[in-house]
Amino acid sequence: MSEAVFSGTAFVHGEALGEIIASNVELSFWGGVDPFSSEVIDRHHPLSGQILTEKILVIPGGRGSCSGSGVILELLLTGKGPAAMVVEREDDILTLGVVIAEEVFGKSIPVVTLDSKDFRQVAAARYARVDGNRVECGDHPEALRELPLAEKGPEGNASHIELSEVDQAYLDGVHGRAGQVAMKVILRMAQLQGANQLIDVTQAHIDGCVYTGHGSLKFAQQLRDWGGKVAVPTTLNSISVDHRRWRMQGIDPAFGEPASQLGDAYVDMGARPTFTCAPYLLDSAPSQGEQVVWAESNAVVYANSVLGARTMKYPDFLDICIALTGRAPLAGCHIESSRRAVLQINLPRLKDLDDAFYPLLGYHLGLVATSRIPVITGLEWAAPSQDDLKAFGAAFATTSSAPMFHILGVTPEAATLEDATGGESIPTIDIRIEDLLQSWRELDSASEQSVDLVSLGNPHFSFSECEKLAALCRGRTKHEDVTVVVTCGRDTHDRAREAGILSELERFGVQFVTDTCWCMIIEPVIPPMAETIMTNSGKYAHYGPGLTGRHFHFGSLSACVDAACTGFARGNLPLWLQEG
Structure with missing residues (x-):
């Protein structure tokens, strides 16, 4: 050309x-x-x-x-x-x-x-x-x-941002160097988002504590060394290692040390060491209408969609900048009109659903919606649980850039179609069983039937999922060549221990890992000889092949337990996927 x-x-x-x-x-x-x-x-x-x-x-x-x-x-x-x-x-x-x-x-x-x-x-x-x-x-x-050089054009959105006295004080360095740099970053991103003012937030959840390399550590330590302290209650996402036990797990210190130090840097700035990718399971979860700054993709869509709280899909590093100042751009899902559905997705008539349905549906609908906020019809009768919505949201956030979803008759801002859309006419897409089957085959992609590792807890397992797993394992024997690992937050781990569930599952052969999650876990927690992994997580079935180099099977929690006991994935499609 x-x-x-x-x-x-x-x-x-x-x-x-x-x-x-x-x-x-x-x-x-x-x-x-x-x-x-x-x-x-x-x-x-x-x-x-x-x-x-x-x-x-x-x-x-x-x-x-x-x-x-x-x-x-x-x-x-x-x-x-x-x-x-x-x-x-x-x-x-x-x-x-x-x-x-x-x-x-x-x-x-x-x-x-x-x-x-x-x-x-x-x-x-x-x-x-x-x-x-x-x-x-x-x-x-x-x-x-x-070709001749261009004249310099406008940088970002040219909207004017009204600064409060507090904002200006941060920008002037009154609250220290960390606060000043944080406010500069916030204002640059506010320009991109088209915001004309900043708002107060009540809490933050930090995803920047995930170790992506020395750059992420240098950034956090620099803010800490500049005297950075969070201005609002702040929780921490999963970090890249089990903070208390990574040495016992045999993690290479070249990775374990900086990953642990990164978590420490955020704790030094006043964040709670919650180390969970499911902050909505904590007692500090926000209520409907509350303005918050949450990062971590699955947490963002759950907060917006299921809790009805208000947050944008904040990228790592902007989350801590806002936590240091308590101020966020008034844009995106912080605004009522930006939370409305712009796409209607109609599901086919379904029955006999199991828990594999929701992560698969989230994965597929994320691909369909791309950056658009959808309202999903056809589940009004299903009464999905908190765990179902958690699994759906995590998979949806993996394949979509949309910050939230609505499910008609289920999520709080979709009691009616008019509530979800604001009364606007929007395009519709009908989903077929054959479409879901194609996505199933993308997630359940391993050609061999053997299973070496069963991976559970992406996002982190809830207490009710621990109960369900214990019920499925009761009276059965794990195959000696299969490793079963569950990741969960510290709060869930402590509660399961107090209820006696932890010891029951450990007798079956389940290993528990806290503080980190599957998208960060490396060898030897993943056994070096393991070639095939089975999971019930749509998110991990998507990311896992690239992150680990292993082959993946996907299925329900019950199918995962069957694989743990037999050493094989049976490959049977669930009944609801056979209806087409």
Whole structure:
């Protein structure tokens, strides 16, 4: 193609020239890109196996985990990152990693948003040159070098942000260097989000305590050393190791030490060492209408959708910046009108549902909804439990970038279709059983029947799931060659111990790991000789092949226990998936 020039919005200014690597599918950097090699490791993604270093990455936007910003930071600090990112829509997670690298470490790459038509043309080209808010593309890099430099265009959204006296005091450094840098970052992201003011939040949940490399540790320790202290009650997400037992588990100190130190840095800033990816199970969970700042993708969609609290899908590092100041941009799901469904998804008539239905449905509907908030019809009769909604939300947040969902007659803001949509007419999509079957085969992808490890608790197991697991294991014997591991939060672990469930499950052969979760767990907690893993988590069945290099089976909790006892995944489809 001949050279073409397009103008967009530069959320981070800069100049870069390189070969294009493009996809029309959103990408999660966490679990989708190796932070040390820049290889795309999401084995379900069209770019799987590609190396992003020095490439112009052209994708619609991000999806999945809030920890993607940490991976981007790590790539930029080690020189392994892309040369620039060109996206089709504003993306907090992708942009925030670059903003932190620039504000704290003086490293940066350009990030530019184009409209859909221009984006598609750039994605079809071989090379691109990014210069401020301008993107030039063509088949020959030499020709792009000869084009004149662009004048600097607007950076991000040009909205004016009204600062309160408190905001200005943070910006002026009255509350110390950590608070000043935090407020600068908040204001840059508020510009991206189109906010014109900041609001108070009542609590924070920090996902930035996940260790993505030395960059994430350096950032947290720098804030702590600058005197950072949280201004609102703050809980911590799962960290990358079991803080109290990683040495006993045989974790390499080269990984265990910095991962543990990262958690310590946030505790030093005043956060509670809750170390759970399911903060909605804690007694501090927010109530409907409460304005909070939560990160961790599954926690965000659960808070918004099931609890009715109000939070954006905050990327790692912005979460602690807001916790240090207690102030957040008034944008996104903090605003009533931004919480409404813009897509109606109708389910087929179903019956005989088991607990594998909800993670599978969440995974599939996330792919369907992409960045759109959906309202789902057809489950009014089903009365899904808290655990069902947890599993649905985690899988939905894995494949979608939407911050919430509605289920008609189930979630608090969808008592009626009009409640969910605000009375607006919206497009509809009908789901077929055959569609769900295709997604099942993507998750249940291992060709061999043998199972070496049963992985449970992504997100963290609840107390009721511990009870259910104990009932399924009672009177049965675990196969000697199968390892069974459950991850859960400290609170759940203590409660299960007090109820006697812990000892019962340990007699069966279940190992419990607290503080961390499956997306961070490495060998030897995952046995080095294990080749095939079975899980009931749609989230882990998606991320696991790329993160571990193992093959995965997916099924219900009952099917997982059967595999633990026999050493095989039977491969039987659930009854509700056979109806088509």
